Amino acid sequence: MKLNQFGRITVSRQQQRQELATIRFIDDENLKLTPTELWVDLLGRAFPEAHTLAMKQQMVAGLLATPEEAVPEYVAHAAVTPTSFYLVALQLLGFEPGTDFDAAQPLTKMEALGLPFHEKLQDTADLLECWYDFLVTQTPTGQPFIDVLATRGYFAPFYSLPASQKPVIFNGKAMPVFDPAKVIREVVYVEAPLDTDHDGQRDLLRTEIIRPAETAAGLRVPVVYTASPYNEGTNDQLGEQLTHNVDVPLKRRTPDHAPQPHAHPENTPVPTARPVRAITKTAAASFTGEFAYTLNEYLLTRGFAVVYSAGIGTRDSDGLRTCGSAAETLAATSVIEWLGGKRTAFTDHAATAAIQAWWSNGNVAMTGKSYLGTLATACATTGVPNLKTIISEAAISNWYDYYRDGGLAIAPGGFPGEDADVLAAECFSRTKQAADFHRIKSQFEAALQNISREMDREGGTYNAFWDARNYLNDLHNVTADIVMVHGLNDWNVKLRNVFNLWNGLKELPVKQKLILHQGQHIYINNFQSLDFSAMMNLWLTHKLYGVNNGAETALPDVLVQDNTQEETWHAFSDWGGTDCSQTTYFPTPEHTLAAASATGQLSYNDHLATADFDHYRVDIPGWTTALLTDKPTAMTSNRLVFKTQPLDHDVFLEGQPRVTLPLATTLDHGLVSVMLVDYGAARRFNATPTVLKRRGIDHGFHLREEDLVEFKLAKKETPFKMITKGHRNLQNRTNLWQTDELVAGTTYPVTFALQPMFYRLKAGHQLGLVVYATDMGMTVRGNEQASYTLDLAGAQLTVQSRPVV
């Protein structure tokens, strides 16, 4: 086990003492004790469950101070030493002497775990430093020990502190001194400067607030806001009905010289705001049952209000869904503006009374994954002033990079046939209030038809519809600092989305941090090997509470989880940037990737026998294996595989690989798909994390628990793993919007970038390039009679890498 910790800061001994006093580990009384007596006193305080001295003594007596003696026996004749201190500390952290480590060698275990410790412990000052550092030490639940104490009730006595003494900061992070059972839950309706349902009234947006009770006593708190279009329900059946048939041929487009498209700005005049007839501080409704992000709940108990708003076209809000348009962004920023005192909200749809966010300190962060993170990114690109930071997880930065690629409709992994219209319909939860839906139904259907037309699924090019949903256009507006989190195996929201955001922000005067993990499309706040919640706490305590805790330097710029070793995270300063070297490989007739250009031609088919096609259609993993394996399969003649020599040493492959492939096809339309593959037998990570302990994490005290998880190497070796892939319509050789000519039998060079990567390729493994046409999981699959010929002269692959040190 290796416990990685990044959300921990170093403070002076003086500050340590102040903070220990603040959180009630030391006081005038116990500082009078000898160091050994003080140690026993501190240990007693580390059992918040014990309410009497006898009970504290009983619990401390359960701890071994030497391999043979309990603490009371030991201190009867000896003084605390580093060895006894850390033997006890390890037990408190959850390790069992004998089973998990040698009780005679606690310092060795601390070192092996990667936990900091002190080898000098002679006086009270030393002891307090040891104790402070121990409190912020990482535990096997991925939480610092002080957070584990919190889950055991340590901070419950702090609930009654006056609001003026909150929040309580320890080691740069807000502590859970806010009673989760006493939070105030209320609903307001923010009035957005929009009328997307054209009813002549500005759209009112249901907004759900959970705020600490202390706000009622005058405390102003910052806000963690999650814009989740899913939170009010989804139309799963309708979505399934609308899902497009992908078993259709690729459409040939008529060549053109289309110029670069630009979004049509929305010019419809907005109705005037509703009159304010009354003002109240009391909401008219509460709510429950929201699907909450547990990071938000963690923060809630630490003094951050949590706000959810699903946006236009969702249950109990006005408007229509537009799948990522500026109107959706404006809906989300309207809530931020309301939180900053710059916009009106009402208690109900009848606008009975206006209600302000009088309890907010104005500082807002946004959180959430996928569409939620996407809206956070979208809001950041508006520059709305009181949005101080976003934690943008697995977020779309450009919807073209979600539903399209290289002039093709490309499905999010696992969702063939999904498209912008499908998602708009799925999220239109006004259906959940039948009478409301009845009134809006025809408009909804008309708007949906517009989306279906404008997104141009058959065409696949980058057009005005997509340009209106490309947040990268507006990066120059960004003022919020951004934390990005993305899974290196996320084929739902593909990595280009985060890569382009990272690169686009580099020259701007904002701070950005990036975490790349080995997951697919998941949250990472319940991993054992990373203190993600503490990291975000450090960040937000700085950004929203203004605490000067050095968060910006404490957190690494780029943090990447290793794909070959468990519990291993690497810090870098950039991703695929100028510190990488570049290598170009040339495919050869011998199916190798060589250092020098080769000549010759190699062909592959696209068509499959019906039985094979029907099988692969419903077994995408089986199809992927057939595509990549060296063994003969129905896919063998439907792809070309080129491999490098086995590597001498490990390398990190980074950034966007680029290929140039001179290709001819037997039809007047066609596409190329490419995979980079790690060939070499190895135990690789399972696709999903392993549950180490069901309900193993409580982020507060009697909060909803979460499973503790970690990525684990599979028990069995696999012969290969796809690293990344890319796709291109052969009629989009020039760019993404113009349609090029394609004459059957003519060879055209096609150059394009694959999805970005960060991958450790092991010594002895081979890097493989696999070229094929139809991608059963992502492209349309007409199973046409077509073959392709690759002209090796001019074919090449370029990848960035850096050595593993």
Place this chain on the structure above:
Amino acid sequence: MKLNQFGRITVSRQQQRQELATIRFIDDENLKLTPTELWVDLLGRAFPEAHTLAMKQQMVAGLLATPEEAVPEYVAHAAVTPTSFYLVALQLLGFEPGTDFDAAQPLTKMEALGLPFHEKLQDTADLLECWYDFLVTQTPTGQPFIDVLATRGYFAPFYSLPASQKPVIFNGKAMPVFDPAKVIREVVYVEAPLDTDHDGQRDLLRTEIIRPAETAAGLRVPVVYTASPYNEGTNDQLGEQLTHNVDVPLKRRTPDHAPQPHAHPENTPVPTARPVRAITKTAAASFTGEFAYTLNEYLLTRGFAVVYSAGIGTRDSDGLRTCGSAAETLAATSVIEWLGGKRTAFTDHAATAAIQAWWSNGNVAMTGKSYLGTLATACATTGVPNLKTIISEAAISNWYDYYRDGGLAIAPGGFPGEDADVLAAECFSRTKQAADFHRIKSQFEAALQNISREMDREGGTYNAFWDARNYLNDLHNVTADIVMVHGLNDWNVKLRNVFNLWNGLKELPVKQKLILHQGQHIYINNFQSLDFSAMMNLWLTHKLYGVNNGAETALPDVLVQDNTQEETWHAFSDWGGTDCSQTTYFPTPEHTLAAASATGQLSYNDHLATADFDHYRVDIPGWTTALLTDKPTAMTSNRLVFKTQPLDHDVFLEGQPRVTLPLATTLDHGLVSVMLVDYGAARRFNATPTVLKRRGIDHGFHLREEDLVEFKLAKKETPFKMITKGHRNLQNRTNLWQTDELVAGTTYPVTFALQPMFYRLKAGHQLGLVVYATDMGMTVRGNEQASYTLDLAGAQLTVQSRPVV
């Protein structure tokens, strides 16, 4: 979707009115309204989130009263009718008009769902009956609608009711009027009349209590007690180390005439009780982080205290684990006695002060699955007077039927090599307090060696060790009424355990109820198709609060989930009893099961090629398929398969099938394994339930949510499914304790019962009998060179069945 509901009772119109007033749906004011006005008022009260009249109106306006009109529009010109009432009701239950049903035909939908409704609605009295019945109607979360309202905060205003007005009963069930955020959590140490660790002091048992705050104001509440040896942690590593090697040959035993064994009564004198030096009402410690059964939490908010105690040899308790002995039972009953005022508890190990369960009304129920349910069963067989009922889920009734069968060591499914000593070591969580463990370690190891010796794994017979762990011996003591719950696919705790308990209690003056579901070793309080929590609420409100609600007749005696149709439960009066008919089948040389006895001999091997053996060792599902399939596999010559003709019509196969098999083997030791198999292509239930909605159930209000699940038919057909199986040592032909002679090459008839079943065999399917030797998943597997010969003359299979009507 079919919504099954058994925890609902019929009450008079007068009582309905009283109850509606109690839970504040009607009062003097709204009873003055017209029926239609009252309907709108009731609808408004069904939105507990709305705190103002305007907000209630807004929410009601979201409901359609006709396919075209919202409720306010409709009532402006028309009166409430059954059609409008149930159209609205269906929306409140969570169904969407248009998507889930035809808005013009709500009564048709009610009927299709199996929900009760009224076709007459003319006056206030009718309306109130409709409303009452609607409130107790089942919803798609498996909860009655009143419980869904509860999860939305309906009963939060009742939290402040005086303790004297609680509990609140509605439709025979306790309502969640107790604030879960205000519960009192405390730890006491119950002194048991035991000294299992021989330290000269009675064993103190850590006991964790969660009780409603109202107890502090004088309310006496009943107790739901779960004795969970796992709750204080487990020694997983140690358990793995101690797990027995199963790749060993079966041991030949020397023939004997051993008499029926009887447990040695424990005669060690018990030390005197600790003196009571002081008495207090205040505990010295609280606790958190228990692994709670969510049924307990459901009950907690309804006015039942919840108590956990892990028992002797667990963290923070005295004593040693004994894997099911009388001492473990006595530890558990000591807690019950303390709850009834008949035993002493102390605030800490130092016995600083005695503390009584002064808040308890004395009535106790026990809950929990597996070992937890086992201890409930064990306690019931002591007749401890204040244990009023147990809900015994997947419980062991006889530990021989858990770790042994037919003179063989038989593993719980999925845990080859586990045995009584392994479990005793795994649950000995005094290891978690290192200093405590250090003191007790040598005693623990000695005790463990005793268990290992006495359980006689190699022998496998029923001996005094097992007789001491056979609770069936003491059924005559039972006074508690018993609800049994067991999975028909539970191969961990096998069905003989519940079957013998059910049958053993039949002649005794106690009430018993039985629920057989299609799960493996699981809880069932989060299923969509069954109102399990409400059923248990009805039962416990009767048994512990003494409410005369007719629970004993409302709940069916035997409730069985169908294995061929989703969401289908059948009620019976018995399981495999005298109302079943009996059929005997005879295996033939043509591998059929015929109506008349045949002659001839058929042989099969036991040995496998090393590669096959090594493969099957680690792939038990693959081995099972190879064993049962008609296709040639490495197992083909290692088993005999006999099949009936395809069935004309569906039948329920019930109870314990019995076989007589005249067998000879080539060695001087041997075993026989038998499976009954359903042969016939069909979509069958997945082994584990499908999650319908993540965190889809809240059992209270802001309680921890749980996944909503249901068993679903797999998408693909399978050719067969094992129905049940059984095993026998060929040296245990006479009984389970005596060792019979076994001469190689001599044929001996062996008669034994398979594990009980309740299985719907479909028309067109064939019943199969599979005979083999080594069971890769359950028996030892020495892979010896052995073959077996079955003499068909005298071979037979007898099964009980009843027609499907």
